[in-house]
Amino acid sequence: MTVRRVMGIETEYGISVPGDPGANPMVLSGHVVHAYASHQGLPAARAGWDYADEAPLRDARGWEMGRGTAHPSQLTDVEDPTMANVVLSNGARLYVDHAHPEYSSPEVTSPRAAVTWDRAGELVMREAAERLRNLPAAMGVPVNLYKNNTDGKGASYGTHENYLMRRETPFQRIIAQLTPFFVVRQVMCGSGRVGIGMESRTPGYQIAQRSDFFEAEVGLETTLKRPIINTRDEPHAVADLYRRLHVIIGDANHCDVAQLLKMGTTSLVLGMIEEGAITRDLAIRGPVPTLHAVSRDVDLRSTVELMSGERIRPVEVLWAYFEMVRDYLDERGGTPDEDTDEVMTWWERVLNLLETDRDAAAPYVDWVGKLAVLERYRDRDALTWESPQLRAIDIQWSDVRLEKGIFHRMAAAGRFHELVPQEQVRAAVTMPPEDTRAYFRGRCVSLFPDSVVAASWDSVIFDVPDSRALQRVPMLEPLRGTREAVGALLDDSPDAGTMLRRLGAASVGGGTG
Amino acid sequence: MAGQEQTRPQRKDDGPDDLPEPVPTAPTAEKAALDSDIDSVLDEIDTVLESNAEEFVRGFVQKGGQ
Numbered sequence: 001m002t003v004r005r006v007m008g009i010e011t012e013y014g015i016s017v018p019g020d021p022g023a024n025p026m027v028l029s030g031h032v033v034h035a036y037a038s039h040q041g042l043p044a045a046r047a048g049w050d051y052a053d054e055a056p057l058r059d060a061r062g063w064e065m066g067r068g069t070a071h072p073s074q075l076t077d078v079e080d081p082t083m084a085n086v087v088l089s090n091g092a093r094l095y096v097d098h099a100h101p102e103y104s105s106p107e108v109t110s111p112r113a114a115v116t117w118d119r120a121g122e123l124v125m126r127e128a129a130e131r132l133r134n135l136p137a138a139m140g141v142p143v144n145l146y147k148n149n150t151d152g153k154g155a156s157y158g159t160h161e162n163y164l165m166r167r168e169t170p171f172q173r174i175i176a177q178l179t180p181f182f183v184v185r186q187v188m189c190g191s192g193r194v195g196i197g198m199e200s201r202t203p204g205y206q207i208a209q210r211s212d213f214f215e216a217e218v219g220l221e222t223t224l225k226r227p228i229i230n231t232r233d234e235p236h237a238v239a240d241l242y243r244r245l246h247v248i249i250g251d252a253n254h255c256d257v258a259q260l261l262k263m264g265t266t267s268l269v270l271g272m273i274e275e276g277a278i279t280r281d282l283a284i285r286g287p288v289p290t291l292h293a294v295s296r297d298v299d300l301r302s303t304v305e306l307m308s309g310e311r312i313r314p315v316e317v318l319w320a321y322f323e324m325v326r327d328y329l330d331e332r333g334g335t336p337d338e339d340t341d342e343v344m345t346w347w348e349r350v351l352n353l354l355e356t357d358r359d360a361a362a363p364y365v366d367w368v369g370k371l372a373v374l375e376r377y378r379d380r381d382a383l384t385w386e387s388p389q390l391r392a393i394d395i396q397w398s399d400v401r402l403e404k405g406i407f408h409r410m411a412a413a414g415r416f417h418e419l420v421p422q423e424q425v426r427a428a429v430t431m432p433p434e435d436t437r438a439y440f441r442g443r444c445v446s447l448f449p450d451s452v453v454a455a456s457w458d459s460v461i462f463d464v465p466d467s468r469a470l471q472r473v474p475m476l477e478p479l480r481g482t483r484e485a486v487g488a489l490l491d492d493s494p495d496a497g498t499m500l501r502r503l504g505a506a507s508v509g510g511g512t513g
Numbered sequence: 514m515a516g517q518e519q520t521r522p523q524r525k526d527d528g529p530d531d532l533p534e535p536v537p538t539a540p541t542a543e544k545a546a547l548d549s550d551i552d553s554v555l556d557e558i559d560t561v562l563e564s565n566a567e568e569f570v571r572g573f574v575q576k577g578g579q
Contacts, residue, residue: 012578018563021572099576152570157578222579248579373558376551392566393558395573404561410554 001271001328003264003340006164006436006478008107009118011252012100012157013125013400014146025099028143032101033084033094035135036128042086042449049085049095050456050472087455089430089446090120091438094128098223100157101125101145106438107457107478110339111264113433115256116420120428122147126400147252148191148398149209152391154199156213158222159252163245163267164237164478169274174245175218175229177273180282180306181266181321182228182249183291184314186211187300188350189262191251192367194374194385194394196296203385204296205374207367209251211295217287222248228287236457238476245270254398254407256419257346257364264343265318268325277328280320283307298371300354315355322347363417366407370397373406440473440481443490444499451496464497471500 015032017023085095091106103121108114129145150156165174190208194200198212206212219227232246247266253259272278284290285305294304294314303311312320326344329336336344346364353361354368362369374390383389399405402412410416432442437458444452444460453470454461462471475481486503493499563569 014573014575016573016575018569018572021574025576098578100578146573151573151575153574155575155577157575160579223577372551373554376555377558380552380555388567388570389562391570392563395570396561396563406558406561409557409561413554413557415554 001268001275001277001325001332001340002337003111003267003271003343004109004337005267005271006107006109007111007114007263007267008105008162009114009121009263010097010102010104010158010160010162011118011121011147012097012102012159014148014151014157014398015100015143016146017141017143023141026096028141029096029099029101030084031132031141032125032128032143032145033086033096035132036094036124037084037086039127039131040086040088042088042445049087049093050454050459050461052456052459087441087445087452088124089432089442090117090428091432091436091442091445092117092121092124093457094124098157101128106432106442107436108433108438109435109479111260111267111343112339112420114263115259116424116428117433118253118259119256119420119425122400123425123429126402129400144404145400146395146398147254147400148395149252150193150213152193152195152200152394156198156210156226158210158248159250160222161247161250161263161266163247163270164235165243165245165270166274167235167239167241167243169243171231171243173276174270174273176283177278178269179217179228179287180284180317181269182247183284183287183304184294184317185249185262185265186251186291186295187314187318187354188265188347188365189250189253189258190295190365190367191253191258191398192370192394194391200391205298205371205385206295207298208295210249211291214249214288214291228291237478242478251366252398253366254411255364255366255369255416257350257417258366260343260419261346261350264339265321265347268340268343269321272321272325272328275328277324279324281306281308282317282320284317298367300358315351318351322351363415369410369416370394373410434483434487435479437475437478437481439483440475440486440490443486444496447490447493448496448499462496462500464495464500466497467500473500473503 015025015028083096088094093104095102103124105117105121108117125145129143132141132143134140149159186208193206193209196202196204196206214226214228216225216227218229218231220231222230226248228249230246230248233243235242235244250262253262285307290304300315303313305311350361350364358368359372362372377383393406397406402408432438441455441460451462451464452460453463458475460473464471489502490499493502
């Protein structure tokens, strides 16, 4: 078993214009995407999205919701020409999702790479906002972007994770064995929030940004009555072989370690579920109210009640998962790969810190680092949790600007542990991961920008002079189209037409062999 | 796996310092940095914090997303 699998992170950013809370966020988000795309020389409208294989209403439990009964916000496959959308040269998608600009990372195969390409998205958003602010006077908009998940007034927007899983794993098993993990996972990777309740009616601080917005255990919805386990079954891959588990419960992370743990521990628990190796029933009584209660217990002393009647602390639930994974890896023998080893090492270390010396986890875990600053503020200025100063710090914590974002100010002073060097993140803004189909997608956008008319997770569509019809290259196998497979072919092709002819000649099944 | 909870080793004894160190920086040094000069952090935040916190918070209104 390994932590490695095809995965990715989608991050919606908060957007606002200071002094103009009524500004239309959809239009603003469109401007953000256009500002970035046009600077990169990428046609935001032309290199559109290929919606042919999207099925947002397909449910992993085996049925499909009628379009008539779906909330309009669930119809994510309807193309709206006013919606800006661009595929970036790193294989990511930058677009407007509802009322927020979203960066969907390219497919990667390790938690470390997920950290890298999600942080690349921070640089994309920072630059996009800067470009938009600096347009000539009449066109410039003083827009600010925030990598957070709530306005503290009842609105929440998501940071979603995606994990490719074996189709054969029964979904009921995933629900049963993953739900307890998701109820307590926030303790390792929550981003911290000032305010309790969706609208922050109760003063206080809690572990996770998102927890109060979850009201159901299982479901298809993502924008209302959000479920702990989301059942959207839209694999963007060979549907008979794979499912894409769409995880909507996580927070946007700034800390590398917390982000690595969010992706890594989840991937390992999914691996255990796939292997049928979860040996301890950790089912929690009342997962939804427990999720809220866990988020409010910053001292980590309260217990949760298991269906067995046993009461254990959230950290102990996480230890139970950790031990099952560790024992399973031990039993298998051999040396785990370095990605697995890295996640296991940090998992153990962070749980130890949370259990014995919580505040020492500040350089690793967002909510602990944020709480340390807020507590000092409270002491120094005798503030209560109702103080607007503390709420302002919470919001400004996630400002994408280096000079204004409190996280970024503190990171620059070395107060958070950085796993991925900044140079690697900067390179990931333009270069795709080399070991997934994102490589083919990103490199095509880079090398043949005028020939790519549309793309999606599992296709790229070309318009080439010597062919009357558009050429669609399907990429239903996420691990094809890698640098190893197509790197030389892409580099040696003077134009898209030549590349497609050579690709056709070399074609092995899935198109991007 | 009844009884597994009894078998959990004395983890508190083998503290984080006993763990393999995947990176050169020691956590204690980072924590010390965070503790010792956190007041300078506050001073720095003071210089960038939106001047009218109440208005800033009131103006940060988002539409719901996914």
